[in-house]
Amino acid sequence: MTVARGREMLNQARSRRDLIKLAARMTVGLSVLSTAGRNAHAAGKPAGNLTFWWWGEQLAPGLKTYVGDAMPKFESQYPGSHVNAVLQASESLLPGFASACQAKQGADVQFMWSGSYVLGYVFQGCVKPVSDLLDKAELQHIQPDSLNETLYDGKIWGYPWFASPHLLVYNKSAFAKAGVNPDTPFRRWPEFLTAMDKLRAAGYVPWGWGVRGLTGIANVVGMLSVQNLNDTHELLPVITGKVSYTDPRYSSWLQWVDELQRRHVFNDDVTSLDYSQGQDLFAAGRAAMTEAGGAQVADYANKLGVDNVGISLPPIVGTGKLAGRMPNSSEQLLVTGWGNVDLAVALLKFLHTPPQLEAMYAASGALPTDNRFRLRSPKIPQHKLLATWLQTSALSNYQNVWPSQMDRGNLFLAVQSLLGGQLSPTAAAKQIDDGLRGWRAQNPDTLKNFEMWAASIK
Amino acid sequence: MLVLCAVALLPIYFMVISAFKTDVGYAQSPLGLPHPITLENFLRVFRQSSILRGGANSVVLTISSVGIALLVSTPAAYAFARMPFPGADLLFRLIAALMAVPVISVLIPLFVFMVNVHLINTYPAAILVYVGFLIPYKIFFLTAFFRQLPSPIIEAAILDGCNTPTLLRRVVVPLAKPALIAMAVISIIWVWNELLIALVFLQTDASRTLMVGLTVFQDEFRIDVPVTMAGLVLAVVPIVLVYMAGIRYFVSGFLGGAVHGE
């Protein structure tokens, strides 16, 4: 097959795709026109059909009930609109959106996990920037680290819906038994280590964790890996190769994890258990502490007793502004490039009105990073603390910047080998750096995108 | 034999006892007996996963796909097995090779196709895909079985003036009943338990299958084991019934009474 024939095929494909795009736009346009015609008195307000592909029931149970209640309310505020909200399964979120983007049909508002997930679709041209569609007055209510998770080329591409923070959860009575202050157990590294030693002496697994199956490694790593930085975007020069990962600024955390492992802070079968089995050690009362997602805190409060569960920020061990802050990833709402844009924007704004934010929390415990949210009736007292931390002590999780291939195919493996005793921290840092170099060589176009990203952040 | 059974039963034992455990009970003792015993998980399955509608969808899907696949594969297998026509060899090897197409590979092109023809989230989309995946296996094995059918009977029928449809219906199918039922049972189990295709092609609440419905109990990082096991216990019951109904046919020493000598 000659190059010319190939180009010809490609052009045909392009025009076919354009045809589909055009047809889709016309269909949407027609439906908008028709409904607008039927509701002349609602002129000025967007209307029509809106498809909303969302995710989150898996993370914050009860969200489905909230969405089910909220959509009719939205429809009544925007007469002539009809929302079709479809909960996505975790497996089909990415392929669903990828296919929709290729076919240029699908949702008008698309949920997406934050950071480089969103940027990936931005690079493919699937998304419209929300900073072009929403005014500054709207956007300034969002906590800046959270908003900037999708900052690229001077624009914001996703609208944060609710937060997904990761923190330490601990068993207060276990801490008390071991002689650690259950209310303020530790803030800095030395006292953290002392606390862990005391817990082990008292017969507990200090920190329950499992790394088989690679799931959840990032949640723990995120607490330590950016502690020497002032902003998560400072990882970009490492990704683009300007700096080596072996620089202690970026890889000291491997030493800290190694130290914890040598002091038997983790359970000795950490490489044999998977993430949920590690957390179950905590639920079973055998581990005194574990890392958990914000949505799990209420769950543990139920299981172990509201007064018995404490939450903590990561201990301060690094030297950057981000040290000791809580890693967070904001679940994003995207406006797709082919959909009913006006109605989509309306939905985004609607979901951030205070009554909706409060209803969302009430139904599911999901906390937003929007300062219009008032925590009137916290489900558990710990949520008050958590909501405050989201405003004052959060950082954009390293995964919002780090390429996912460099997690699964690189960083996670280094952690497994480190914990299994096969790699020293220095060797692990070198392995991660080599992996980055190989990835850069194999993906020159993505590298260029990351370079653009890095340049646009300056 | 006994050892085999014990090993076979272990994960089933795990599934059943987990279904009756509380979350804390499960965390404390994943492999021990449930204490306290609770029916909470089953209630949650009914409340949160629309198991009845999911079950109905799964039933429709399974019966249609397997039925159509059998209907279409049986004549084809017979032709491959006993009617040497030009190209039969090549075609058979091609079809057999199609068994090796991983679902992962064709998922995205098929998904885009279904979206383009507006068949996404409808039964026909999933049925078409399932039938497509079932046919190569069926043809492959049924051909093997049909080759082993006793020729005398078939020849006798042909000499008696049997045309092909009647031949198939009256002679071949009854002779090959064990094989057909075995294939049907295996295919039913596969479609019923299948997750990835059902997840991608049937996403709406109304069209979701039983297995997909159970994934509501898992999130990005962990799966809520007790309640998922409760759902799976319920989901496996129809399968066991199907198997028990079908196994009589190919273990009863069914011989048709017409095979003598040769």
Next chain:
Amino acid sequence: MSDSSGAWGELARPGVRTQVGRLRRFRTAYLLVLPACCFLAFTYAYPVTQLIVFSLHQRGRGEWVGLANYRLLLLDPLFRVSLLHNVLLLGVVPILVCLSVIVAALLHEQFRGWKVYRIVVFLPIMLPVVVAGIAFGFIYEVHGPLNITLQALGLGRFAQNWLGDARFALSAVAGVVVWRQLGFGIVLILARIVQIPLELYDSAGIDGAGWWQTLRLVTVPQLSTIIAFYVGVIVIELFSWVFNYVYVLTKGGPGFSTYVSELFIYDRAFGYDQMGIASAFSVMVLVGVVTSMFFYFTWLRGRDVF
């Protein structure tokens, strides 16, 4: 005596239904095969052509890159590693075949309790893979039942970190595959065993053959075709249908010790936005299998199996 010329061949003798012309005979055959082929063309032809197209473009959707994706693929060490692991998994083939035949023969004897056994041995395959995955995740733990049993039997030195140690993870996954897939083989072999004429066993009995001899000399030769077919299927399954096992148990870890072809495709198509490379891999697997199947059946034909 199986006759490869088929039932029709014997009828092509002069004087027997001379009206039956060649073309008419073949037309029937084509008609029988047609519906199946239509379905297959639908489900496979379009996606496979799409895969080929994707594999020739940057990331499957961008500019034309010709064979660049294939070149990148061949240079990727993970490409070889994934295929190697699929090949290593083939070690379960003899285990599955032998066990299936033995158990099916036992069930056929219908000894005491057989009705229960035949349900129990088939239960694993009735379960979704995820159940097996989670259950074996516990069984294989360092402090889990498998190691505890080994220690109780005095075989403590064989206790390992089955899923967490790169040396053993693949074998551990293979164990789960055998556990689950055995039932399929048993059903298949059993369905063929019941077709074996009783007379053959009678004559063996008269000649004084023991159970094991009967199995080897009478039953197995009769099973040769179905075993040959079964082996073909197992091989295909181990290359293209082990995704669920690996995904639930280890996700390819520790390291890449359980990384298999499907996971390679999955990660690249669904995770890394490298549809071009994923498609190239799929195409190569398909081509590889087609040629393998071709040679396998040619070889079988040569050994007079059918």
